[in-house]
Amino acid sequence: MPINTKLFLWLAVFFLFFSVVYPTWNYIAGSPIEWVGTLAIPLTMVMFLLLGGFLYINLRRQAGGTLPEDSLVADVDDGDTEMGFYLPWSWWPFFAGAAGGVAMLAMSVGIWLALFSLGLVLITFIGWFFEPVRGAYRR
Numbered sequence: 270m271p272i273n274t275k276l277f278l279w280l281a282v283f284f285l286f287f288s289v290v291y292p293t294w295n296y297i298a299g300s301p302i303e304w305v306g307t308l309a310i311p312l313t314m315v316m317f318l319l320l321g322g323f324l325y326i327n328l329r330r331q332a333g334g335t336l337p338e339d340s341l342v343a344d345v346d347d348g349d350t351e352m353g354f355y356l357p358w359s360w361w362p363f364f365a366g367a368a369g370g371v372a373m374l375a376m377s378v379g380i381w382l383a384l385f386s387l388g389l390v391l392i393t394f395i396g397w398f399f400e401p402v403r404g405a406y407r408r
Contacts, residue, residue, distance in 0.1 A: 365394055
């Protein structure tokens with residue numbers, strides 16, 4: 270089991286321990302229950318359990334169960350995966366970012382502008398999504 274899986278599972282054990290210690294310590298000190306820490310520590314434990322369990326299950330499914338980074342005989346190319354298909358000449362990411370910026374700014378001005386900007390965000394993301402399947406850039 271690689272070190273990243275062990276790290277997440279050990280952190281889950283650490284937060285399990287402190288999810289019991291923290292409320293007990295507050296009770297012994299005579300202070301009222303501090304709800305943020307009492308709930309956040311067990312939820313952090315759950316987060317680390319999910320991450321560690323996901324990595325453990327996926328590494329177990331692999332042939333041999335080792336990542337290319339953990340193998341001493343792996344080449345540099347063994348860890349390369351398909352990153353996706355991107356159009357470097359596309360203007361849609363710029364407009365999507367601008368529309369997202371307008372949406373964030375609009376939340377401080379008023380709901381009417383926020384609704385208008387959400388329409389812009391929707392239009393730009395639909396355009397960005399469908400650009401490679403329509404027109405001259407069809408794959």
